[in-house]
Amino acid sequence: MKKRSSWKRFFEIKGMRNALTAFAGLVVIYIVFGIINTKVFSLMNFLNVLRSMSKYLLVGIGQSYVMITGNIDLSIGSVVAMSTMLVAKLMTMGVHPALAILVALACGLLIGVINGFLVGKFKLPPFIATLGTMFVARGVGYIVNNNRNTDSINSTLSKPVADHFQNLFYYGKFLGIYNTFWIALIIFIVFFFILSKTRTGRHIYAVGSNVDAARLAGVDVNKTTTITYLVSAFCATVVGVILCAQASMGNMEAGNMYEMYGVAAGVIGGVSPLGGSGLLLGTFAGAGVWQVLENGLNMVHAQVGIQRIVIGVIVVLAVLADILLRNRKKN
Template identity: 35%
Template sequence: MEMASQRSLPSAPGGAGTRYRDLLLRGGPFIALVILCVFLSMATPHFATLDNMFNITRQSAFTAILAIGQTFVILTGGIDLSVAAVAALSACVTTVLLTTPITLFGYDFGILPAPLAIAIGLGVGCACGALNGWIIARFKIPDFIATLGTMTVLRGVALIVTDGLPVPSFQSMSSGAALPSALIQAGSGSMLGIPISAIIALIVALVGFYILRYRALGRAIFAVGGNREAARVAGIDIGRTKIMAYMISGLTAAIAGLIMVGRLNSANALMADGEELRAIAAVVIGGTNLFGGEGGVIGSLVGAVIIGVLNNGLNLLNVSPFWQRIVQGLVIVLVVIFDQWRRRKTSGGN
C-alpha cells in the first residue's frame, strides 16, 4: 500500500522548476529555522555563540522528545493531550522510588536501585500510553476527549504519589536521600561539550525514524492515518496500531520526564504544565499533517528546535514575556496557514 508520506508528486513540463518548487515547499521547516537563525544572529551578537547554541539544544531536548512521541499519535489521525502529565507522573514515581524506602505487603524493600526505579518509571509511561490507546480503541472515544480526561487523572495520581510536595523533599535531601548522579547528568550534563539531553533526543529521533521508515508498525501508522478504511480492508489491526502509537508516546514522555528531573534535580506533580501544547506545536511546525498520514519525526525535531530558537532569541532581545506569548502564537498560526497552502499546492488543489 502506498503511504501518504511517500506519495510522489505528479510530473509536469519544466520538471526542474517543479522539483525546485517542491523542494522549497517540503523543506519549509528547515528553511524557516535557517532564516530565523540568520535574523537573530544579526539582531543580537549573543545568539550565534557556541555556548548559546548548546543552551538552545539543552532547552529544546524536552520538547523534542515529547514531540517525537506525539508525532506517532498524530500520524494515526489522533492527538495526545496527556503527554506532559505522563512525563510528570513517570518522573514523580521514579524520584519517589529513588529517595523513599518502599514497604509493600509488609516487606521493606528500602530504596530501590536506580536502574530498577528508572525502568519502573519508563514502564509507567508505557502503561499510561497503553491505557490511552485502549480507551480510544475499545470505546471509540475521540482522542482529544480521552486524553483530555486522562491528562487530569494522571495529574491527580501524581499529586497523590508525591503528596503534593516536590520530590526529593528538603527533609529527604538532608537525610542523604539524593538522586543518582547519572540521572542528573542526563538532564544537565555534557559529553564533549554537547548536552547529553540533546544526544538522547537525537537518539530517540533516530529510533523513531527507523520505526516509521523501515518497520511494519510504521507502515501501519501511516496507513491508518492516511485512509483508515483502506487500512482496515488491507488487514491492519487499527486498534492495535493506535495502542502501539500511544505506548510509544507514553514511553517518550517518560524519557522526557526523567530528563527534566535531571535538569531540576527534583520532580513535582505539576511539572511540565502546558508542554503538551508546545509538543503539538513542534509537530505541526515540523510539517506533520494534523489529520494524519503525512509527516515524520525529523520534521518534529526541527519544529522543536524552531520553538527553542524563537524563545531564546526573544529572551536575548529582552522582549517582554507578555509579547513573547503573542509572537509564539502568531508563529504557530502562520506556520499552519503556510502548511495548508503547501498541501494544496502539492496536491494540485486550489
C-alpha cells in the first residue's frame, strides 16, 4: 500500500504528468527516426545529440525560471552573443580564459539585474523591458570588436591554453560523453534543486500563480523576479562560452532565436507560459525533443523550413493543451 501511495503522490506532483508525457514523446520520436534511418541510433550521433541539446537545455532552464513567474526573457539570445564576443575578444587580447569568462559573466548578470528591476520594481511589461535589453546586449556584442567577428583565439593564446579552453567546454569528453553535456547537467541539477526544494523555488511558483497573493503572503516579488532573470542571464552566458569554444572565435550573430529555443524547450516540457506551473524535468525532456526532432529531420534530409514548421506546430499545440487544461480545471 505504501509503495502504491508513493507512486500516486509522484504522479500528483504539479507538472509531473506533462514532464513524463514529454519524455514519452522524446522516446517515440527518437525510435521513429531511428527506424527511418538507423544512423540515428549510432553512438556517435547519440553523443552529438546530447552535446547539441545542452545549449537548448541551458536556455530552457533560464527561460523556464522566468516563465514560471509569468514573465518572459527576450534578451537571452543577445546575452549569448554578447558573452561569446566578450570572451573571444578578451582572449584574443591575451587575457586568460578564466578571467575572460568572469568578465562576460559579470556583464551577463548585469543584464539580468536590469531585467529584474525593470520588470519587478518598475512594473514594465516583460516583453518591453527585455526587448530593450535584447537590443542593448546585442549592441554591446557588435561594439566589442568594431562591428565584426573576432579573430580566432588560437591566434593569440598559446596552443595548450586554447586547446584546454575548447576541450573543457566543447570538444573534450569525460566518461565517453562530451563535457558540454556534463556542464549543462550539473547546472540543471543545481537549478532543479533550487526550484523544487528551496524557499526561493516556492516563492517563484507563488509569484507565477498569483503575484498579489504572493505579496500579501510576504514574498519579496521584486527580489524573486530578479533572481529568475539572473538565472536566465547566467545560463545564457554559459551558452555564449560554449559557442566561443565551439567556433574558437566570437560571432556577432551567435544566439539568434535562442530566447525562442528556450521558450520551446520549456513549453514542450509542460512549463506554462501563463506562470505558476511546470518542472525543470519537463524542460530537460523538451530540450531533448527539440534536438531529436532537429537531428532526425536533418538525418532524413528534411528542409530547414519543414523543421521550423514542425517545431512551431508542436509549441502551439503544447500551449493550447495547457490553456485547455486550465480552463477545464476552472469549470
